Amino acid sequence: MSPVEQCAAPIRQHSALKEFEVTDACIRSMALAQGAQEAAYPALIARDVLCAAEYDRAFPHLLLAAAAARNPEVAPDDLFRLDNLQNPAWFLSPAVCYHTYAQFAGRTLVGPVLITARGKCFRNEGRELSFGRRQIEFEMREIVLLGSGAWIEERLPQLQDEVEAVAAELGIMGRWQVAEDPFFLPRAQGKALLQRLLATKSEYCLDHPDTLALASINRHGAFFGERFRIFNLERSPVHSACVAFGLDRWTAARTRPLLSEPS
Amino acid sequence: MRALIEPKPLTHRERFRTALLDFINNALPELDRSPRQQWRVEPDTPLFETGLIDSLAILHLMAFVEQFTGRPVPPRLVVMNHFRTVQAIAETFGLEEEP
Numbered sequence: 494m495s496p497v498e499q500c501a502a503p504i505r506q507h508s509a510l511k512e513f514e515v516t517d518a519c520i521r522s523m524a525l526a527q528g529a530q531e532a533a534y535p536a537l538i539a540r541d542v543l544c545a546a547e548y549d550r551a552f553p554h555l556l557l558a559a560a561a562a563r564n565p566e567v568a569p570d571d572l573f574r575l576d577n578l579q580n581p582a583w584f585l586s587p588a589v590c591y592h593t594y595a596q597f598a599g600r601t602l603v604g605p606v607l608i609t610a611r612g613k614c615f616r617n618e619g620r621e622l623s624f625g626r627r628q629i630e631f632e633m634r635e636i637v638l639l640g641s642g643a644w645i646e647e648r649l650p651q652l653q654d655e656v657e658a659v660a661a662e663l664g665i666m667g668r669w670q671v672a673e674d675p676f677f678l679p680r681a682q683g684k685a686l687l688q689r690l691l692a693t694k695s696e697y698c699l700d701h702p703d704t705l706a707l708a709s710i711n712r713h714g715a716f717f718g719e720r721f722r723i724f725n726l727e728r729s730p731v732h733s734a735c736v737a738f739g740l741d742r743w744t745a746a747r748t749r750p751l752l753s754e755p756s
Numbered sequence: 757m758r759a760l761i762e763p764k765p766l767t768h769r770e771r772f773r774t775a776l777l778d779f780i781n782n783a784l785p786e787l788d789r790s791p792r793q794q795w796r797v798e799p800d801t802p803l804f805e806t807g808l809i810d811s812l813a814i815l816h817l818m819a820f821v822e823q824f825t826g827r828p829v830p831p832r833l834v835v836m837n838h839f840r841t842v843q844a845i846a847e848t849f850g851l852e853e854e855p
Contacts, residue, residue, distance in 0.1 A: 683812055686818065689831075691804065692836065
């Protein structure tokens with residue numbers, strides 16, 4: 494069994510663990526220097542939150558459920574048979590920022606909110622897995638912005654510059670490119686086209702022929718403000734955006750510059 | 757009596773622009789019945805800033821462009837400069853040859 498089949502994410506110890514933590518520390522310091530408040534969120538996320546975010550419609554193929562046995566007294570072989578699973582109320586978080594929208598759901602913001610959090614994230618990546626490139630479990634640090642559209646457009650270019658500065662500090666060369674999410678359903682493929690046309694998603698990719706996205710900037714407009722009923726003082730839904738960093742990829746880019754596939 | 761000046765025949769691009777306007781103003785509302793404000797689109801009407809083209813309408817629009825031109829839309833041309841208005845779409849994709 495290869496390491497990728499045995500573990501959902503790399504086991505880190507000694508210098509590998511140190512490199513990982515140094516990477517996150519640089520990004521975290523930048524986020525705090527930019528005025529972000531730190532938060533810590535659970536690994537599990539409620540089904541209702543994902544549905545409110547329409548994640549189940551956009552990315553059903555990536556979801557991983559936390560399922561409990563309906564009857565724990567059956568024979569061990571039958572314990573996790575499909576017909577002995579409860580309908581899951583909890584899922585493994587596919588990203589950090591959904592927790593932030595749930596945290597502020599139903600609230601009225603008196604001013605802009607800037608949050609940074611690091612979390613373990615889980616996506617059912619069907620393609621070939623490899624550490625530092627594509628993992629079913631990975632760690633992400635995000636900077637989440639909630640506020641007016643004008644404030645977000647003022648802050649995002651600053652954060653974009655900061656992403657480049659952190660990359661340079663860590664010895665990584667990258668470039669920005671317009672991107673789209675891997676939407677699943679035909680209607681959602683229209684969302685991907687709109688994302689590309691409106692340039693609402695951009696990725697900071699490793700400057701290497703074997704392109705790898707290290708960070709992304711995602712503009713959501715008032716989508717999450719509406720879905721989670723987060724309002725400004727004028728009772729309009731706030732706008733949101735997030736800057737996401739794939740910590741496993743950043744660390745791999747630092748320590749394995751060419752990111753060759755593991756043997 | 758014949759007119760003294762014959763009207764110039766429409767170029768391929770002009771025919772494409774006319775067909776696009778007809779598609780967006782007449783066919784698209786029938787295909788996409790989502791409740792939203794109906795606009796009368798002119799060649800220079802912004803298609804996206806108004807929310808006129810949403811995630812379903814863009815699929816229909818792309819399919820129309822590909823059907824009319826007989827060519828797939830290359831991903832490199834899926835940028836706002838080429839899709840902002842009917843005029844922009846016609847200028848980019850209304851050529852006889854591949855853009």
